[in-house]
Amino acid sequence: MHAAIRDEVLEAMCRVYDSQWYILGPEVVHFEQAYSDFNQVKHTVGVGNGLEALALALRALSIGPGDEVLVPSNTYIATWLAVSQVGATPVPVEPDPATSNLDPTRIKAALTPRTRAIMPVHLYGQPCRMPEIMVLARQHGLLVVEDNAQAQGASFNGQPTGGFGDASGTSFYPTKNLGSLGDAGAITTNNADLAEYIKLLRNYGSGQKNHHTLLGYNSRLDELQAAVLQVKLRHLAAWTSQRRQLAAWYTEQLTGLSGLQLPALAAGAESAWHLYVVHTARRDALQQQLAAQGIGTLVHYPVPPHRQPAYAHLGLPAGALPIAEELAATSLSLPLWPGMTEATVVTVAQAIRRFYER
Ligand SMILES: *Cc1c(COP(=O)(O)O)cnc(C)c1O
Numbered sequence: 001m002h003a004a005i006r007d008e009v010l011e012a013m014c015r016v017y018d019s020q021w022y023i024l025g026p027e028v029v030h031f032e033q034a035y036s037d038f039n040q041v042k043h044t045v046g047v048g049n050g051l052e053a054l055a056l057a058l059r060a061l062s063i064g065p066g067d068e069v070l071v072p073s074n075t076y077i078a079t080w081l082a083v084s085q086v087g088a089t090p091v092p093v094e095p096d097p098a099t100s101n102l103d104p105t106r107i108k109a110a111l112t113p114r115t116r117a118i119m120p121v122h123l124y125g126q127p128c129r130m131p132e133i134m135v136l137a138r139q140h141g142l143l144v145v146e147d148n149a150q151a152q153g154a155s156f157n158g159q160p161t162g163g164f165g166d167a168s169g170t171s172f173y174p175t176k177n178l179g180s181l182g183d184a185g186a187i188t189t190n191n192a193d194l195a196e197y198i199k200l201l202r203n204y205g206s207g208q209k210n211h212h213t214l215l216g217y218n219s220r221l222d223e224l225q226a227a228v229l230q231v232k233l234r235h236l237a238a239w240t241s242q243r244r245q246l247a248a249w250y251t252e253q254l255t256g257l258s259g260l261q262l263p264a265l266a267a268g269a270e271s272a273w274h275l276y277v278v279h280t281a282r283r284d285a286l287q288q289q290l291a292a293q294g295i296g297t298l299v300h301y302p303v304p305p306h307r308q309p310a311y312a313h314l315g316l317p318a319g320a321l322p323i324a325e326e327l328a329a330t331s332l333s334l335p336l337w338p339g340m341t342e343a344t345v346v347t348v349a350q351a352i353r354r355f356y357e358r
Helices: 006-019 026-039 050-060 077-085 104-110 130-139 192-201 223-254 283-292 309-314 322-330 342-357
Strands: 043-047 068-072 089-093 115-118 143-147 167-171 185-189 206-208 276-279 331-334
Touching: 006 223, 026 043, 026 185, 026 223, 043 050, 043 192, 050 077, 050 143, 050 167, 050 185, 050 192, 068 077, 077 089, 077 309, 089 104, 089 309, 104 130, 115 130, 130 143, 185 192, 192 206, 223 276, 223 342, 283 331, 283 342, 322 331
Parallel strands: 068 089, 068 115, 115 143, 143 167
Antiparallel strands: 043 185, 167 185, 276 331
16 A cells, blocks of 8 residues: 555655644645545544544543443444543443444443443444434434544445544544554544534644633644645545455355354445454464464454453453454454455465365
């Protein structure tokens, strides 16, 4: 990916170097506008990283101590940490085991008088069933903050993720579908007041030099990353279609192996294929056999948040969230990147077939 755009990216980096304007300048303004257009939302606010994007969105929506926020039981821990950071309590909801995404039919049972918000995570690039989630949220007076860190380029019924909820946080960590060359993140929203408030929060609570209206933070997208992200955003649609093609090839090559569950999409969901995740009871053996043939795979994620020492205080023992635990024990992410060839997909798929057919 990076070799193909080296000249374009270096030119953008030189432009920032020479401008001598490194924080909150024209590059951030241009990127925020371009990212809003891409997501079909009214506002983007660039911040320091994905975790802070989620936490600032929650804080700007006045979620804090005493509040409960529904989160998926099988997400990356950052979703939960954002809730904890504002002093609220993450309340896990089990996913649909077929899609690994938040199951809207399980939301009602998790509600208490303290529930304030839902955080759907578009895991592995697949959008959650947002129309149903939004209807439920509105029925129960709940706010919705999407975690769009893995799904830049995804859509549900044609609408891009990141624009369904009251706000959405995303990450431009280097390995995300839209990755910077360091840490970066953003909030998207259609609410102008919220966007303005987050712009104050990210910059010491200040909209005007030496005038501080809020107890703010320092969490800013920097000019260099914004310039790089502008270049990469221009390629994102093409990269996303390559990811879709690679996923289709995997599915074609791997269909019909008993004991191997392929990714399933909800009707209306168009995935950005951040990851192609299969499930198998023999995950560790398969991973080892692939590694022996020089095929690298990863597990997203081997330990669910409730089983991390950091969340021991919630008192959720092994077995408390069986779907999340089962997914953690069986999931395997196959190699997938824009620029990967069909021949490489076939090589990986053949190695997997040999494992099952032996
Ligand atoms: C990467 C990621 C984050 C956090 O983003 P950072 O920029 O690394 O802080 C949050 N949620 C999910 C689902 C992620 O994949």
